[in-house]
Amino acid sequence: MKNRNIIVDYLARVEGxxxxxxxxxxxxxxxxxxxxxEPPRFxxxxxxxxxxxxxxxxxxxxxxxxxxxYQMSAVHALEDACQLKxxxxxxxxxxxxxxxxxxxxxTLHVYMLHAPDFLGYSSAWQMAQDYPDIVKRxxxxxxxxxxxxxxxxxxxxxxxxxxxxxxxxxxxxSEFAPLVEQLGRxxxxxxxxxxxxxQLPFPDFQRDYEFVALSHPDEYAMNEGRLCSNKxxxxxVQDYDDYFIEEQVPYSNALQSRIKGRGAYFTGPMARxxxxxxxxxxxxxxxxxxxxxxxxxxNPFQSIIVRSVEILYAFDEALRIIxxxxxxxxxxxxxxxxxxxxxxxxxxxRGTLYHRYSIDDEGIILNARIVPPTSQNQKTIEQDxxxxxxxxxxxxxxxxxxxxxxxxRNYDPCLSCSTHFLKxxxxxxx
Amino acid sequence: MVSDAKPKLAVWKFTSCDxxxxxxxxxxxxxxPLAKEVEIANFREASxxxxxxxxxxxxxxxxxxxxxEVERIQHIRSVSxxxxxxxxxxxxxxxxxxxxxxxxxxxxxxxxxxPQYIETLSTSTPIAQHITVDFELQGCPINKRQLLEVxxxxxxxxxxTIPAYSVCVECKQRGTICVxxxxxxxxxxxxxxxxxxxxxxxxxxxCYGCYGPKETPNLVSLSRQCRHMGMSTDQIRRELQTFNAYxxxxxxxxxxxxx
Numbered sequence: 267m268k269n270r271n272i273i274v275d276y277l278a279r280v281e282g283x284x285x286x287x288x289x290x291x292x293x294x295x296x297x298x299x300x301x302x303x304e305p306p307r308f309x310x311x312x313x314x315x316x317x318x319x320x321x322x323x324x325x326x327x328x329x330x331x332x333x334x335x336y337q338m339s340a341v342h343a344l345e346d347a348c349q350l351k352x353x354x355x356x357x358x359x360x361x362x363x364x365x366x367x368x369x370x371x372x373t374l375h376v377y378m379l380h381a382p383d384f385l386g387y388s389s390a391w392q393m394a395q396d397y398p399d400i401v402k403r404x405x406x407x408x409x410x411x412x413x414x415x416x417x418x419x420x421x422x423x424x425x426x427x428x429x430x431x432x433x434x435x436x437x438x439x440s441e442f443a444p445l446v447e448q449l450g451r452x453x454x455x456x457x458x459x460x461x462x463x464x465q466l467p468f469p470d471f472q473r474d475y476e477f478v479a480l481s482h483p484d485e486y487a488m489n490e491g492r493l494c495s496n497k498x499x500x501x502x503v504q505d506y507d508d509y510f511i512e513e514q515v516p517y518s519n520a521l522q523s524r525i526k527g528r529g530a531y532f533t534g535p536m537a538r539x540x541x542x543x544x545x546x547x548x549x550x551x552x553x554x555x556x557x558x559x560x561x562x563x564x565n566p567f568q569s570i571i572v573r574s575v576e577i578l579y580a581f582d583e584a585l586r587i588i589x590x591x592x593x594x595x596x597x598x599x600x601x602x603x604x605x606x607x608x609x610x611x612x613x614x615x616r617g618t619l620y621h622r623y624s625i626d627d628e629g630i631i632l633n634a635r636i637v638p639p640t641s642q643n644q645k646t647i648e649q650d651x652x653x654x655x656x657x658x659x660x661x662x663x664x665x666x667x668x669x670x671x672x673x674x675r676n677y678d679p680c681l682s683c684s685t686h687f688l689k690x691x692x693x694x695x696x
Numbered sequence: 697m698v699s700d701a702k703p704k705l706a707v708w709k710f711t712s713c714d715x716x717x718x719x720x721x722x723x724x725x726x727x728x729p730l731a732k733e734v735e736i737a738n739f740r741e742a743s744x745x746x747x748x749x750x751x752x753x754x755x756x757x758x759x760x761x762x763x764x765e766v767e768r769i770q771h772i773r774s775v776s777x778x779x780x781x782x783x784x785x786x787x788x789x790x791x792x793x794x795x796x797x798x799x800x801x802x803x804x805x806x807x808x809x810x811p812q813y814i815e816t817l818s819t820s821t822p823i824a825q826h827i828t829v830d831f832e833l834q835g836c837p838i839n840k841r842q843l844l845e846v847x848x849x850x851x852x853x854x855x856x857t858i859p860a861y862s863v864c865v866e867c868k869q870r871g872t873i874c875v876x877x878x879x880x881x882x883x884x885x886x887x888x889x890x891x892x893x894x895x896x897x898x899x900x901x902x903c904y905g906c907y908g909p910k911e912t913p914n915l916v917s918l919s920r921q922c923r924h925m926g927m928s929t930d931q932i933r934r935e936l937q938t939f940n941a942y943x944x945x946x947x948x949x950x951x952x953x954x955x
Contacts, residue, residue, distance in 0.1 A: 276740060282714060305711040305761045306816055307792040311803035316934060323904060327791050327939065330715020330837060374721065378742055389743030391731035401728065409724040420895040422722055423715040423837040424906070427899045435899040514808055521808070597900075671744070680714075 269293075272655075272667055279379040279389075279671075282680060286670060287517075288655060295659075298651045300644055300674070302520035313634040318344045318603060318625050319430055325621070325636065326424045329680060331374070334367040334415060335614030337428040338489055339621040339636075344430045346504075347608025347625050350601040355594045356432045357489070358587050363418045363428070364488045364612070365584040369411025369452070370422065371615035372535070372573045372580075375678045376463065377404025380570050383672040384466040400462065403455050407577065410452035414584060417445055432598030442588045449588070453581035457553055460574045464557035471654055472564035475646065476528065477537035480613050486545040486579060487538070488613050494541055495531065496562075503611040506620050512637060523642040530645035532566075533617030534677065539563060539572045547586075550579035566650060566676040573678070603629030614639055616678050640679045647677050703752035703851055706738035708772055710758025710765050711792055711820060715837040716783035717741050717757050723840050730844075734851065749775030753850045755843075756829075759785040759820045761792060766817075766826065773827040778850045781823045782843065784836035784939045788908050791836075793820040793942035797954075822942070831856060834889045836906040836939040842891055859890055860911040863903050866894035875902055882922045884935065887913035887945070908940035915949035929953045 272288040282304045289297035309328055316324060321340040326333035338360060345352060352360070377400075378390040387393040394401035412422040417437065419425020427433050478499065482491035493509075494500045501509055512521040525531050543551065543561045554575045563572060607624040617639030624632040650673055658669045707717055721727065721742060730736075737747035754776035760766055773779055781787045789796065795803055800818040823829055833846055842858055849856035859865070863885035867874065875881040875897045883902030885894065889910040896903045909915075919932050927935075933953035936946045 279740075279742060279744060283709065305765070306804070306807065307711060307761075307790075307820075308795060308800075308803040308807055309791075311798075311806040312791065312794045314806070317931075320934065320938075324791065324938070327713050327715075327836065330713040330718045333713075333715070374718075378721065382744075388745035389736070389739075391728060391736060392743070392745070394728055394731070398728070405724040405727065408722075412722060412724075420899055421837070421892070423718060426896050426901070426904075429901075434896075434901045668744075 270663075272663070272670060274667055274671060277671055277674060279382070279675060284679070286651070286674065288651065288670065290655075290659065293659070295652050295655050298648045298655075299517050300648050300651075302518045302640075302644070304519055306519050310634045310636055313623075313631050316631050318347070318623065318629040318631055321623065321631065321634075322428045322430065323424070323426075328636070328638070330423050331371055331680060332367060332614050332616065333424045334363055334419070334428075335612060335619050337425070338364060338612040339610050339614075339619045340623075341428060341430050342489060342610030342612060343608040343621040343623050344625070345601070345608065346610055347606040347623060348430070348601045348603055349606075350431060350599060352432055352599060355592055356599070358591070359418060359433065359436070360428075361488055362584055362587045363415060363425070365580040365587070366411050366414025366418065368580040368615050369577055369584075370408055370415065371411075372577045373404055373408040373411060376459065376570055376573050376577070377401060377408070379678070380675050381463070381466070383668070383675060384570070403458065407452050407455050407459070410448045410581075413445060413448055417442075429598055431601050432596070434597060436593055436597045438593055439591055442591060446585065446588055449581055449585050453578065453585065456574065456578040456581050457549075460553045460557050460571065460578055463570045463574045466570065468565060468567045469654075469657065471567060471657065473650065473653060475536075475564060476525065476531040477540045478525070478531045478533050478642075479537040479541045479618060480611055481541050482545070484545075486542050486583070490612075493611055493618065495525075496540060497528075499525065503620070504609045506609060506611065507622070510637070512641065518644070520641045520644060522644045523637060524645055530649055531642065532646045533639050533642045534569070535572045535576050535615075536563060536566060536569050537617065538613060539575065546575070546579050547582045549582050550575050553578055566673070569676050569678075603627060616640060616680055617642060638680070640677070643677045643679065647674055647679065650676070702733065702735040704737035704747065704749065705734040705847070706749070706751040706754045706772075706776065707736075707741070708738070708754060708756045709740065710756065710769070710786065710823070711761040712758030712783065712785045712790065714741060714757070716786075716835075719782075719838050719840040719843055720755075723844060726844060730847070751776045753778045753780065753847065755847075756781050756786050756823050757783055759789045759792060759822060760826055761817050761820045762815055763817065769823060769826045778830045779823075779827065780831045780833060780846055780850065781829050782833050783838050784834065784906065784908055785820075786823045787832040787834050787943075788940040789820045789822050789942035791939050791941070794937060795820055796942055797937065820942070833858065834908045835891050836908075839891050839893070861890050862886055862910040862913070863888045863890055863892070863894050863897075863907070866890045866892070867897050870894055870898065872897045875900065876921075876925075880925055882925050882927050882935070884918070887915055887918050904935065904938065905946065906939050908943045909945040913945050915945050919949055919953075
């Protein structure tokens with residue numbers, strides 16, 4: 267049976283609707299298509315004519331799993347347009363909010379979406395029948411991440427406290443106390459998580475990727491930095507459109523990104539880890555090394571370890587920010603809209619999230635552009651599958667299909683964001 | 697008849713952000729006990745396993761925006777004893793229903809270079825416009841406590857207790873000073889369905905209506921008050937045209953401000 271098609275009609279355990287189609291001809295892969303079927307919602311179009319102050323609440327609705335990322339990229343881009351710089355404790359609180367989202371989103375992926383693949387379960391609750399304490403540990407960590415977002419933002423999904431210029435309301439220092447205890451326990455659990463995922467079986471698979479992420483001289487970049495890669499890219503986010511291009515492919519509702527003149531690239535935890543290892547906290551660095559990772563990692567299946575290291579870092583960083591917190595006088599800085607274009611990239615859990623807005627003197631949005639991480643990774647995922655399927659092509663259909671799904675889940679793709687996904691079709695032509 | 701088989705729960709996704717389904721996974725304390733009481737038979741975001749219907753309860757997230765979704769919702773109704781819509785998309789069409797006020801071709805051309813590849817309907821519509829729905833749980837996003845209440849109630853074949861009064865009642869319950877009266881901040885609380893716990897006023901901002909209309913809302917009176925407070929007609933229109941723009945009371949009032 268040299269020719270066949272592998273078809274997954276609805277990829278499970280990813281956020282959104284998508285499918286995979288692989289065509290095998292004469293025993294070799296002739297076509298791989300990752301289709302994102304998530305119906306379009308036209309956010310860039312519906313933002314036109316809205317006040318810039320509405321953008322954080324509207325763009326949050328692009329994704330229920332990473333709404334903070336959309337709020338962060340939106341406020342930074344609009345502040346860039348209005349020449350407003352939010353610094354000091356307000357900046358630190360935004361970073362804290364982002365830590366909460368990294369914890370919540372990464373833990374969801376590590377424990378509920380990705381780990382079941384390595385251990386052969388269809389879901390976290392099935393896995394919980396054999397590993398109840400492990401799944402409960404994951405749920406407690408996720409709860410701690412959500413607690414940060416709820417505390418700062420009012421609720422875990424689509425928080426209400428973020429605005430252009432800062433926040434609507436600030437907490438006093440003493441109000442953070444219960445959170446500190448919960449985050450301390452979370453950090454311990456995160457350390458155990460890194461040790462646990464390091465034991466999982468990983469296929470021998472690596473490629474020479476171009477990793478792209480924000481890089482900042484003083485911190486593990488979340489909200490700010492230059493856009494860098496391991497192959498020499500080093501640009502201001504304002505130059506994004508000069509270096510990256512989004513293309514439409516007929517089979518998908520998500521646009522695919524590539525670096526002009528170079529091609530596919532890889533964004534997300536793996537990229538951040540490879541570019542910014544030196545800026546992780548000592549605790550996170552030690553845990554990564556003890557888990558057997560080096561300062562660079564090219565095996566996307568090991569993204570589950572990298573993601574766990576980032577969870578540990580986010581707990582550590584959240585505790586540091588709270589420790590140093592000093593309540594600012596003003597919850598938000600006043601600003602005057604002006605006719606201009608503003609740009610921002612921030613690091614969403616799944617990778618770099620680019621927003622660009624042009625506004626008029628009244629602060630009304632004239633046009634908007636949003637490039638989510640999953641559309642940036644889409645091409646790299648397809649390329650991974652080409653190489654990976656060749657390694658596992660001997661497997662029976664069901665197993666092969668599951669392996670393909672796992673290779674896609676390495677990227678924690680979010681199809682709601684990239685319009686949204688997952689069916690797998692493997693076609694063997696005969 | 698007493699059966700040992702656990703009731704089957706299904707979660708379905710239509711056009712949405714996945715946030716309301718996520719609310720179920722956000723029930724960190726309750727998820728594993730729930731999985732013992734019911735068979736989670738279809739929940740693609742969280743499980744590869746798909747168990748055939750019929751289902752005791754189907755939770756539907758998202759609005760209908762494609763021809764495929766028009767057909768799929770009929771099938772879901774036919775294999776479900778109870779259908780509950782979760783969230784503003786499923787209940788009111790969501791933010792993507794802003795296309796209902798505009799030309800969808802124009803929207804598509806703004807986002808996609810080759811809009812001919814994009815299959816989408818010209819409208820985003822609530823589930824109840826297509827099938828009979830047993831209960832609509834409002835909110836963008838829904839409240840996970842209310843979600844658990846709905847699941848528990850239907851699995852015991854009783855009606856869920858979800859108050860349909862306004863956000864104002866919740867402000868009074870939590871002791872939040874009225875932002876409209878005390879600070880002169882325009883607020884949709886008086887016309888908005890309770891359920892969030894009156895979050896925005898507690899964070900010093902006016903309610904922005906993400907839970908959609910309460911029962912018998914007086915939009916005319918509220919928008920008159922907002923104009924008194926200095927809001928322009930365009931601001932009022934935008935305020936009403938967000939996540940529940942296509943919910944009838946919000947839609948009607950906002951259209952009276954269309955240029």
